[in-house]
Amino acid sequence: MMLSPNPVPPARQLRDHSADRRMIVLAGAASLIGLAAAGGAWLLLTLIALATNLFWFGRMSVASADPAAAHVGIAVVAIPVAGSLIVGLMARFGSDKIRGHGIPEAIEAILYGESRLSLKVAILKPLSSAISIGSGGPFGAEGPIIMTGGAIGSLFAQCFSLSAAERKTLLVAGAAAGMTGIFGTPLAAILLALEVLLFEWKPRSLVPVVIAVLVSFGARPFLLGAGPLFPFAAAPIGMMWQAAGLSLGLGMVLGVEAAVLSSLLYRVEDLFHRLPVHWMWWPAIGGLVVGLGGLIDAHVLGAGYANIQALLDGALTLRVVLALLVVKAIVWLVALGSGTSGGVLAPLLILGGALGALAGQVLPGPAGFWALIGMAGILSGAMRAPLTGAVFVVELTGHFDALPCTIAAAAGAYAVSVLVMRRSILTEKIARRGRHILQEYSVDPLEFLQAETVMTADPVTLAGDMPIGAAIDFFTRADHRSYPVVDRDGRLLALASRSDALRWQVSGALPETTLAEALSDASQPLAHPATPIGRVADLMVESGTGRIPIVDPATRRVVGILSRHDLLKVRVVGHRAERDRRRGRAPVPGG
Template structure:
């Protein structure tokens, strides 16, 4: 879309045309001038805001649906209020309740959609990368219902993963129903997913960061603004329903000093190592299920048996477990009980997730990481009582660091832990711990828990978002200044003789054709000149068979490259402000610009690797 405030007008085909062009060049095709912000962004932002409101209420519906299933399965009562399976009095039959839920999820996956399996974010990433952000409409209904069944019957998952997946599916559906581009659908998908997370935890900023790090794969105002509006709207809905208090309130934390801060960072590094093995364990278990001699539809039932068996001995491992996170962060769960919960939750969750049932990763990882951080913090407090280590900060750092290491969403993890506790004294330890966890995880593990499955399917997931190198270089800095031109009145025979004689410049693959005023009117290639069916006395202007495509010296190389692709050409005449021909830009010039960047990067890498 052209920028309405730009100095360019629009030609008949909708492409911008510079008003300073000479009449001879009035039909020349030039790169479109795209606006950073326009009315279309406002429209998508309005849709995203409405999507955030809907996602906010959907989150409440799903949480109540989970409560209903839990109450029916474990307490035989009709209620949508939150209830933990840990308080049941069913005895050993509790082992079979998660298995029953697994059977229902397996049936829904086989006869409804396989996409309900898993925690939802990798599946959403796959649709963004491979399917232009098109998620089947039925997932908007099947994912929350399957998740409510899996979690409500005791599955060791949080509600946030399915809500994120449902919000993303709703955003994708909205983009498919309306006339939107693939990029706009991606924005709506990310907006719905972020709204789901914000509605669950009241964490709008970290929801936006999570969308950037795991779904958008870019950092542009056109996409961030709608996602932010959706997150704010969803959080507003949550506040109107449950109030503005933090999800996990904590007692006032102690102020970190230099030594304690170093220990918090070390805890983040330790938890980063744990995140690597947690991720590997999940996929090892998933691979083990792949070798079972039964249909995958029955795997969630087997996983449910394991969940029920572990839950029989350690009831706190069942269900969403938000009460466990609260107990860990408040230092109300210590010692052996903390260790048992950490190990049992990890075992139950990894088996359930590996079996392919429907559930999330955030809450289980927070429980495991928080418990691990609290355990290490307790040991440090005993060993170094004068250092000033706060076990509650250790738990907070462990909770965020394990997600940062497992998912590689570093900023989202650190900010999320702050938003759900509203403890500003934890921000510095969180940033240090999450950074250390990310570093260790990236060094020890090629892919994250979110991308390993995609990598196995041959999908390449972007991991670094940097400014476009070509967008930083102007055409005038890369274009060839020495241009070999042909006259419009020159005959075809003369041009052929010149080429066959091998004169200077005759070996080029393309030649701008200029008129008597020196203005370019077209481009002819060697093939045009040597294979044209015209008579030798024909003027070269008669051989021009397509509209002239040009670029200005003030355009960026990215705009020029896009224009080459759009026009299907390998070279563009470069015009100055007065429409005069000042150079020519070829594909080789674009590659040479990249070569300069690669050389500087490779020199830096060799310098680092030199002993």
């Protein structure tokens, strides 16, 4: 008789040392990916600067340039169209994976594509984004670098024999490292990985992501410089309780703004899908709207990092702030809805900052401080990532003293967003492809509940000395497909199933043969009352058995059985914990 050896080790032995070793290997790989992603961030920003100089100033240079400083007359309309047309051609004849702002595509690759991204995407995504942004597209570099860094991690992982979960870890490590390389925000990049990309919180995934981010952050000063990307002088207003309360209220307003922007974006996208022209031409149509917006106010062109700095400094006139709030929103929504290549973080920072700066005209304190609060709120509301939004802006500016207020704004925006929007601006795009994603994490009850909580106690058993003739007759009227076979002391010998009875009947086995003899070569999985239910479910999958006997670890007597149906009881327990509401004091143990 073959029983599973040591099916449930003691608690002190539950640690998976092979998983520990894999984590160390992944951490080592992540350090290389972090360095490569930092280089990718530098390359992307260099390409954007080169494209900006070529399109707007007609020169070969990688020096920082702003389209708003160019004086090209009516060509301000033609340049975005030309750049967008190139992007459309690249998507049509290169890879349509470069369309969009990058983060939804990364999420989709993680959840539905086994974290596999192609070399073509790794090359074309930064190139198309540089052309799009450099020609005046109202986007940021963060979405493209998340996709590009993710592709670097995925391609590296595909060079080795790794599982899909391990590839996901390295993909996300590359994405987070790329974001750190662009913005110099290591903690926010880690939080973005946790809130948006990983869909888990495990040492195997968290440690490599942190390693990649720290390596990228360490390499950034040598490539792009050190210090906050947007330092400014304004400090929080004196009374923190007042500032936090006002930030919470402003955050709720920003949650409404986030919901409106998300709704409008997908309405625009629907309008493009109704056009009687191939999608290759849509970015050019979006580019035309961008050019017309540039005629109204050139500040709406390009990534707009200078606008973010000016909002924080309080250096923009009210007219320009209004233009950023309205015109920038229109050109960004139309351009992004057209399917061109570019990110959402920088535009959201501008739109949230503009609304915050307007509120700062009537709220106490400097307008730049309220622009900062607006940026935190809009990111939280639009992306459903409140911790990322709150921390990202303080790392961008170096104003960690504003963290209580950014957390308040992020919480207010997040609460309103959840109430009025079914999905975030990131996951709505995926949902429209029929793939619905829930951005809520909870502990899997299968991992902490034990078998004894849901097993069927004292199950019906079959005696080991029962003749198989009697067993065949028993299974013709049995309620279940299988039953434990036990010896005279109730100790588990095997599991007899209806398929066993059918096999004996067809083969003409001797009816006087006992069950113990007929099943002497069977390998039987088993579990103990303290076994986590998740491990029992794994045993079912590994053995193909729908019922697992539960035995006492000391006596090996059968004390219960756990079936697939019993696993569904766990869902009932979870739903009851969520929905049953009652008053009363907790029972006193032993009382």
